[in-house]
Amino acid sequence: MKKIxxxxxxLGSSMSASAVAPGGPGxxxxxxxxxxxxxxxxxxxxxxxxxTSGNATFGMTSGTNGCDTGGTLTYSGNSLLAMNGVxxxxxxxxxxxxxxxxxxxxVAMQIDASDRDHFNSVMHxxxxxxxxxxxxxxxxxMENINAVMKHDDRLSRYVS
Amino acid sequence: MPAARAxxxxxxxxxxxxxxxxxxxxxxxxxxxxxxxxxxxxxxxATLRGVGTSYVDDDDFFxxxxxxxxxxxELRATWQALEPEEGQVRCRFPARYRFxxxxxxxxxxxxxxHCDDYLAWREQMPIGQLVLVxxxxxxxxxxxxxxxxxxxxxATPEPDAVWLSRAINFGAQAGGADNSLFYIxxxxxxxxxxxxxxxxxxxxxxxxxxxxxxDMWEYALDLDAGEIDWVVRHLWELRGIxxxxxxxxxxxxxxxxxLIKVGRPHAPLMTxxxxxxxxxxxxxxxxxxxxxxxxxxxxSKAGELEALSARxxxxxxxxxxxxxxxxxxxxxxxxxxxxxxxRHLMAQLAYQALRLRNREGxxxxxxxxxxxxxxxxxxxxxxxxxxxxxxPAAPEVGHGTQMATLxxxxxxxxxxxxxxxxxxxxxxxxxxxGFLPGAAIEGLDIQLRVDEDEGLDLExxxxxxxxxxxxxGNFIKPTSWFVHAGLEQAPVADEERALGGFVxxxxxxxxxxxxxxxxxxxxxxxxxxxxxxxDAALGGGAEIGVAFQAESxxxxxHARWLEFTSHFSRLRTGLTVNLPVSHENALRGECSHExxxxxxVTGCSVSFRHFFD
Numbered sequence: 001m002k003k004i005x006x007x008x009x010x011l012g013s014s015m016s017a018s019a020v021a022p023g024g025p026g027x028x029x030x031x032x033x034x035x036x037x038x039x040x041x042x043x044x045x046x047x048x049x050x051x052t053s054g055n056a057t058f059g060m061t062s063g064t065n066g067c068d069t070g071g072t073l074t075y076s077g078n079s080l081l082a083m084n085g086v087x088x089x090x091x092x093x094x095x096x097x098x099x100x101x102x103x104x105x106x107v108a109m110q111i112d113a114s115d116r117d118h119f120n121s122v123m124h125x126x127x128x129x130x131x132x133x134x135x136x137x138x139x140x141x142m143e144n145i146n147a148v149m150k151h152d153d154r155l156s157r158y159v160s
Numbered sequence: 161m162p163a164a165r166a167x168x169x170x171x172x173x174x175x176x177x178x179x180x181x182x183x184x185x186x187x188x189x190x191x192x193x194x195x196x197x198x199x200x201x202x203x204x205x206a207t208l209r210g211v212g213t214s215y216v217d218d219d220d221f222f223x224x225x226x227x228x229x230x231x232x233x234e235l236r237a238t239w240q241a242l243e244p245e246e247g248q249v250r251c252r253f254p255a256r257y258r259f260x261x262x263x264x265x266x267x268x269x270x271x272x273x274h275c276d277d278y279l280a281w282r283e284q285m286p287i288g289q290l291v292l293v294x295x296x297x298x299x300x301x302x303x304x305x306x307x308x309x310x311x312x313x314x315a316t317p318e319p320d321a322v323w324l325s326r327a328i329n330f331g332a333q334a335g336g337a338d339n340s341l342f343y344i345x346x347x348x349x350x351x352x353x354x355x356x357x358x359x360x361x362x363x364x365x366x367x368x369x370x371x372x373x374x375d376m377w378e379y380a381l382d383l384d385a386g387e388i389d390w391v392v393r394h395l396w397e398l399r400g401i402x403x404x405x406x407x408x409x410x411x412x413x414x415x416x417x418x419l420i421k422v423g424r425p426h427a428p429l430m431t432x433x434x435x436x437x438x439x440x441x442x443x444x445x446x447x448x449x450x451x452x453x454x455x456x457x458x459x460s461k462a463g464e465l466e467a468l469s470a471r472x473x474x475x476x477x478x479x480x481x482x483x484x485x486x487x488x489x490x491x492x493x494x495x496x497x498x499x500x501x502x503r504h505l506m507a508q509l510a511y512q513a514l515r516l517r518n519r520e521g522x523x524x525x526x527x528x529x530x531x532x533x534x535x536x537x538x539x540x541x542x543x544x545x546x547x548x549x550x551x552p553a554a555p556e557v558g559h560g561t562q563m564a565t566l567x568x569x570x571x572x573x574x575x576x577x578x579x580x581x582x583x584x585x586x587x588x589x590x591x592x593x594g595f596l597p598g599a600a601i602e603g604l605d606i607q608l609r610v611d612e613d614e615g616l617d618l619e620x621x622x623x624x625x626x627x628x629x630x631x632x633g634n635f636i637k638p639t640s641w642f643v644h645a646g647l648e649q650a651p652v653a654d655e656e657r658a659l660g661g662f663v664x665x666x667x668x669x670x671x672x673x674x675x676x677x678x679x680x681x682x683x684x685x686x687x688x689x690x691x692x693x694x695d696a697a698l699g700g701g702a703e704i705g706v707a708f709q710a711e712s713x714x715x716x717x718h719a720r721w722l723e724f725t726s727h728f729s730r731l732r733t734g735l736t737v738n739l740p741v742s743h744e745n746a747l748r749g750e751c752s753h754e755x756x757x758x759x760x761v762t763g764c765s766v767s768f769r770h771f772f773d
Contacts (some may be wrong), residue, residue: 096539
């Protein structure tokens with residue numbers, strides 16, 4: 001169960017179908033596929049004085065996507081898929097069949113190294129079942145990944 | 161002596177008793193050790209302000225009242241505060257604890273077991289490998305050559321998912337309410353405190369490689385787990401601690417060197433005066449200290465697009481461009497005529513081009529529809545074997561950041577000698593190995609001339625001169641630009657010249673054919689020349705030229721025409737040839753011809769240019 005919680009949180013799955021957005025208000029788990037990247041400080045600011053506006057995080061507080069992770073999760077409380085811009089990287093990697101975003105996902109989901117190639121090819125083959133619409137949300141994508149994994153002999157153990 | 165320690169064993173007990181019975185340690189000698197100096201951030205003379213005192217500008221960092229100025233007093237206070245078992249101060253200073261324990265032979269089995277916050281944090285900072293990350297200059301922003309550096313902490317020595325690694329960053333802490341100009345000014349002048357922060361590395365990849373399109377260079381450091389442990393312990397001591405932040409000397413690159421030095425205090429990283437520390441010099445310092453184990457290249461989204469584009473032929477590229485605008489072309493016979501792996505590449509190129517253009521800004525339903533349609537085409541057609549992207553020359557192999565010149569020439573029949581100095585950094589015709597093609601930035605460039613008739617004169621003083629030739633291609637159509645401000649000798653009357661101040665700049669367009677960059681600019685110029693009438697003039701016009709940038713030789717020609725509101729015009733044509741003769745030396749020949757009203761000035765010169773750091 002722990003693995004599921006970790007993966008779900010990293011991917012931004014909505015564990016329940018309640019009306020409240022998981023992770024609290026302001027959390028990016030409802031991000032849609034092909035959401036534009038924003039929120040970067042104007043690049044002059046960043047380039048010239050290398051500044052960060054707002055409070056410095058120290059790997060413990062909730063990250064830039066505003067998700068409340070209760071301090072139990074690693075990766076600075078940033079859920080991977082809910083992060084602005086990551087969902088489309090995963091989509092591209094799944095369409096191609098491999099890539100850094102997909103690798104990060106397998107590591108975050110604690111999939112054994114020996115199963116990663118298999119995971120990649122299953123995700124590639126089931127691309128249409130995972131990215132069902134062009135406005136699919138990160139939470140739905142996580143649920144779809146879980147559903148595909150459940151039907152695979154080697155991957156089902158990671159979701160049950 | 162608490163009972164717990166007595167139970168450890170006879171040996172440890174003896175050591176403890178000796179330690180407590182012995183006179184206090186020699187704090188002066190211990191405080192002079194490189195490790196303590198590094199832990200205190202004592203300025204060894206690397207910058208001019210406060211040599212011998214700590215760079216830290218925060219009372220919370222010091223336990224002694226005069227700790228900032230007196231490392232020995234701080235060591236004494238630390239010894240008193242950290243000695244008691246289960247003391248809370250230990251939890252704030254785990255690196256100082258390790259220092260004292262190693263130096264004085266303190267031997268507890270779990271000295272920090274009561275530090276819940278620290279231990280929880282450490283669990284999220286697994287130690288495998290420390291990496292310096294340098295996001296390189298990016299297209300159309302030459303100022304990014306000054307760039308930024310950060311550290312990455314990987315969980316294992318050979319991580320398979322660096323997306324999940326930690327990023328350790330030092331930056332100015334600005335309030336969100338300040339506007340940009342004010343922010344930049346205070347950043348330069350030291351108005352903001354700087355702090356370390358820890359975030360997820362994937363955020364940095366997104367910001368630099370995806371949004372800003374900067375290639376990233378990653379330098380794995382040759383530090384072992386024990387040395388990285390020093391760094392991470394000390395990082396905890398710096399949580400929420402303020403340093404003064406100065407853009408020119410005490411900047412992010414400088415602070416990272418200090419942090420690395422905590423891990424290896426004997427490394428020669430802070431030797432000499434380090435004014436205007438540029439990221440590229442940080443990298444060079446790490447190489448010089450033998451600290452770089454491996455270098456890796458992470459291409460930006462624009463770099464990936466370019467590499468993908470290079471795998472296709474002209475016809476396939478044109479089809480990919482059409483596919484980007486209309487994914488339904490995937491059902492056409494023209495598309496189907498290609499082999500499946502070629503279709504895969506074309507669809508991928510179309511997809512990446514679409515995303516490159518639409519990554520920023522609000523979500524667009526039409527773009528989203530096209531994006532998914534293209535991904536489906538990518539997925540339907542099998543991928544060819546991946547081809548690794550060939551990295552360009554790394555930034556640290558480029559020429560030095562400062563330059564001195566010596567030259568001679570002739571202008572309107574009079575001979576002159578010239579000499580000059582440039583603080584920073586690179587013009588369009590300097591040796592281009594390690595630099596982004598088409599990008600030039602110069603700051604504080606002084607040229608003096610000795611003339612047989614007039615003696616010594618200031619020929620020109622460029623305060624800032626930035627030129628960005630950003631080539632327009634199939635998939636990216638950026639606007640080139642330039643800005644140039646300073647003083648120069650300007651023609652005023654018959655065979656007379658006078659020193660004048662000027663600001664000029666404008667937008668433009670450029671293209672790229674191999675090493676050749678043709679360009680055009682619109683130019684606006686404001687100048688004020690002493691002795692001229694009127695003494696201020698506003699002009700507008702255009703510049704056209706071509707620059708050639710190969711590794712072995714660089715040259716360019718240009719013509720600039722300006723029409724001033726005070727009813728005179730000027731036409732300047734010029735030719736520049738630059739020949740690198742060694743890594744840090746080059747020969748340059750220049751000729752120019754300038755006409756205004758009915759007069760003209762013609763001159764040519766040859767100079768020797770030496771780069772250094």
